[in-house]
Amino acid sequence: MEPLPAMLAALNLVDTGARTSEDIFTGPSQWSPHGRVFGGQVLAQSVVAASRTVGEERPIHSMHGYFLRPGDLEVPITFAVDRIHDGRSFSTRRTQAYQHGLPILSMIASFQTVDEGLDHEKAMPADLPDPESLPDDRELLATIDHPMARYWATGRPFDLRHVEGPIYLETGAERVAHQVVWFRAKGRMPDDPAVHRAALAYASDYTILEPIWRRHGVAWSTPGLKAASLDHAMWWHRPARVDEWLAYVQESPSAGGGRGLSLGRIYTRNGRLVASVAQEGTVRLPSAR
Template sequence: MSGLLTALDLTDTGARTNEDIFTGPSQWMPQGRVFGGQVLAQALVAAQRTLAEDRIVHSMHGYFLRPGDVKLPITFSVDRIHDGRSFSTRRTQAYQDGVPILSAIASFQDEDKGLDHQIAMPGDLPDPESLPTTAESLASLDHPVARYWASERPFDMRYVPSPLFISVDGPQVAHQAVWLKSVGAMPDDMNLHRAALAYASDYSILESIMRRHGLAWATPGIKVASLDHAMWWHRQARVDEWLLYVQESPNAIGGRGLALGRIYDRSGHLIASVAQEGMVRPPR
């Protein structure tokens, strides 16, 4: 948790020149590439820094342009595209060594009343307490990636029906669900919870594509990478309480797959919706 909170605590490096420029650290990852959810969340935090706290994000669309290097910090440049009576728009570019690695645009809105409906949360799913933790699922493996997944990620993730770390058990279907929450308590800043939810939304969503084709993360020669990411925040929720991330893939073609996700709280409120296209290339 301390690593996540440190990563989201950006430094205002543009204050002296009156520019909207921020810098954040990169979290260590076992393969040396910056986790996409980290740079998404940091880009959102950078944009939030240019707005009043009560104008909150409702949508974000980003493109992953290049892999990030965990050995380098990341610079975020924010453009104040629009400020209206109810909505604001911000564009954030993330750079390492002067080269862009992410380009994102986000929209923010003052809280307002209006029409209210949602798709219901799926029923008949096991409670998270009844499912094995990631650490329990990987207890038999002594590998740097397995150790990282088991004990160093800031979110506890529990799979329905089972994880895809080593193998794909059960039917090869294009859907799954994951219970998740942060491994420790978060501050009460709800903007921080929204950014942390963006972070967690990049976990596991492409697995709905992989599960359909019987591909596990340990498949020799498999190549998986996020290409873009879209997210819509609907209702408030804390990420240090259990959330259900329902995922499905409607299509895969040309080395790319599309995955869609919905995030619910335990009471069944739809908190956010997610869409991501990713490169998924099986071994040849």
């Protein structure tokens, strides 16, 4: 199956019909060469599971999740949704993703009835180059003879283009803790806004920790690099389609103690702020032990 249909299939969770204290859904995992489930996939599936228990008139506006264990590609994931609260305007859900009887991710999400109110947004950085003018990451990755590089080149459902240049092999001379990445799905997506919100969560996990590594001259190919996402928070501000170009503006305000924090803002091509992201991850190098 091609990457985009495979992602959509993973997001098409099966409702088991179980109605005890929780709503139970199941879903598959997409293959990856390192044998672990991609964190963005589990985040997106958890968003879908929680959304299935809330009416369409209340879209998700925020979520906070913790990655607890690596996911097993060979085993389906079970999603248990606890309907914590339903108020006049807001609904709260807790989703636990399980494999082998153990949680691999725990997430709390909030949903709100569409409403009007005060409106402002931080402006998108000026003079960003058009995504069409940037090298396609797939072209560079296709020249690297490594299973992960081949997977990133052809197996991901999103096209990624780094404004400052990718850090797969090197980070460049400038040690900065920020970057911008244009991305969009590799094909037309369904028109369902809930699917686009879930897919946005999926894509938000791809490059969010890279500003930490760029600041210290650490490339993906650095021998002994070990990195893992610890938690992920996201706020949806405005609707957006993920099959149209989006600019992911990222920065890392701090790293220390074997952990690093990155913040991100996602904009439409015409400058509308559609989502904000925060993630902390572990970053370990042999020389830092």
